[in-house]
Amino acid sequence: MSQIPADLKYAKSHEWTRLLPDGTVEIGITDHAQAALGDLVFVDVPEVGRTLAAGEGCAVVESVKAASDVYAPIAGTVVASNTALGSAPELVNQDCYGQGWMLRLRPESPTALDALLDAGSYGAQLAASGG
């Protein structure tokens, strides 16, 4: 059973978001996503300063099975990206909700996160798809 921390909000496309005290939002991929991808061999994170629309591809993850885009769950400007993943993509497999974070956004709208799924709804989505 994959882990779905209760304090985060989720996108249908398997990204998680965490609201940080300074109002920025940290983003990564969920435990379900990292398990489905398998061992990651490459992660490409966006440049700081890039403006992203909601749903726009913002990072690329490549595993031994597949390459996949990571989509920005909300619109905003990139204020930090986790460059450590360049040499250690396995951090996403080992600690997807912690050291495996991918980017931090300054959200365009302070209420953007409201539209995302809570842990219960995301869990229900996984259960419905047999995952």
Added chain:
Amino acid sequence: MNQTLEKSIFEYSRPGRVAAAQLPPPVGGRAAAEGIGTAVPEALRRRKAPLLPEVSELDAVRHFTRLSQLNFSIDTNFYPLGSCTMKYNPKACNQYAMLPEFLARHPRAPESQGQGFLECMFELQEMLKEVTGMSAVSLSPMAGAHGEFAGVAMIRAYHRARGDLARNEIIVPEAAHGTNPATATMCGCIVKEIPVDAEGDVDLAALQRAVGPNTAGIMLTNPSTLGVFERKIGEVARIVHGAGGLLYYDGANLNAILGKVRPGDMGFDVIHMNLHKTFSTPHGGGGPGAGAVGVAARLEPFLPVPLVARGEGGYRWLAEAERPQSIGRLSAFMGNAGVLLRAYIYMRMLGREGMSRVGEFATLNANYLQARLRAAGYELAYPTRRASHEFIVTMKKQARELDVTAMDIAKRLLDHGFHAPTTYFPLLVPECLLIEPTETESKETLDAFVEAMTAILDEAQSNAAKLKGAPYTMPVRRLDDVRAAKQLELTWKPPQAATMAG
């Protein structure tokens, strides 16, 4: 099988060991007398001998023979690698394509001295037109993705020639081949992905929403990568054409419909054909490929050159002068000539009736295998659908309950003497195996494959650990995929060279 891995040829090397009979004349002897080797200025000549292996002729012959025996190929084993159409390559195709007159023909030889070759290419163009229902064909793209590039470049050129500059969006269903969005991006288009429904057909409502004044076209494979025929193709064509876009057919799965349904009749405007799949030229590491393109009449001016034409004086090339609107040349001469010849000979051997037998038996074999594997306990990804030339089983349940993955099954199959099916593609289906038997396999081979798959499924229940350690009989055991992807070491360096260099 139980083979050991062959050493690198450098590890057989001993200083001074040579095959005298194979040596070129020594510089300074006859060569110097004839002026060979003196044309290179002194400053550009190397000072040290290159690091080449020093072995006897017999060492070299044994080494390369052993390497060739490690090959897992269609000539040795069943190879149901989905989406790749690993059918048998008849030896006659090789034999006739290797006639000395073909091999010795220079690509710049005058047309008058290559009429036989030009006739073969002209007839190949004509046969491909006939079998696909397109108006014109160019043979110059040298691989499937190259053909895709040519196709989308023609779509862009068509819109541009009409002054319709806004059309830069290519719609790609999520079931498409990964090369489709890559091709569209390479051609400067924006990719719009649309979903497929639970039965594998394109979501028409999503398509309707996606099309508009910016639509350049849609890229489709039919049958799709899900191993099912796109039943709403007529409706898809109506919607895309209605919005002013064009339809691109990815010919990767043409084998399934060969001689039965023609892309031109389905409403496609541009297609590429993987001659190396459908028309049986060697591929899968053995390449090279050939990605001929076909078009409807309105796209004909944009075809890549050269083309072959027939006139009163015989066969001749059509190039930039005759085709000013062409997207240009995609290869130095006219594509992979030797591969095109093999495809031509294959088509001539099949004839019209043979073409439809290919489609029939490719589909029959896939449906037989699908039915038998289902009966053996394998879960089908699209259980309500008839297979095309390939089908998908999912190991989702075994992965969850037994921790046995599609990769474990694939590796264990090698021990049973079968090449693994395609794994983890298409991405839409978790833990999937994409299985394509092709028309050239006998019922006995298919039955033996089912027997192996049944034994493996039993083993998943009784001894999952054994499966996870497979393969046991190959020259190398389970590879470390992560290390292979991250630490690329593709060259061998002699140990002494490392110290000498310092």
